[in-house]
Amino acid sequence: KAGVTQTPRYLIKTRGQQVTLSCSPISGHRSVSWYQQTPGQGLQFLFEYFSETQRNKGNFPGRFSGRQFSNSRSEMNVSTLELGDSALYLCASSPGAGSETQYFGPGTRLLVL
């Protein structure tokens, strides 16, 4: 079974731009969670989607948004990028909502200049 895939793997943007990241979960998994990982920090939870609905949301500004499609693929969008948004964005999938074990993708490394 293929693992979680994320595209693109690397991205360079400038301040003020917006970006969209994509995540394809493991086949059959219906829950997708997004995390931001920065140097010196742990993984910070952004949001979780299940059945095309946002189920949980972390403490991030409204510039961070996401959505999930009927095939469980998910996208996250960051608008008006700031330097501090430079990070590794990780997507994790799990079989159901609030599932405990999450399976992570390789991440998208975003650099904001």
Add this chain to the structure above:
Amino acid sequence: GESVGLHLPTLSVQEGDNSIINCAYSNSASDYFIWYKQESGKGPQFIIDIRSNMDKRQGQRVTVLLNKTVKHLSLQIAATQPGDSAVYFCAEKTGANNLFFGTGTRLTVIP
């Protein structure tokens, strides 16, 4: 609020020795704990998990210990190998809430 922290940010061990990575948590209501391993350039990889109704769980070369009295979690790796070099994260979960991750411990295995 919840907090998951690590006692040591870095740990160096000799190849073949046992490694112990520690983690503290503050939410006594947390009922599920999990350890992840993250190698450079990769996403976190599941290692082992434990529920709050247990105090020990063993996997292949790894053991997780949970001490609910002092809210402490540890990961023991037996016969540490160079391939074990990575950052290790603990995470806790409370009910249907999302996972909260610690900042990680970097394990370096010295050949």
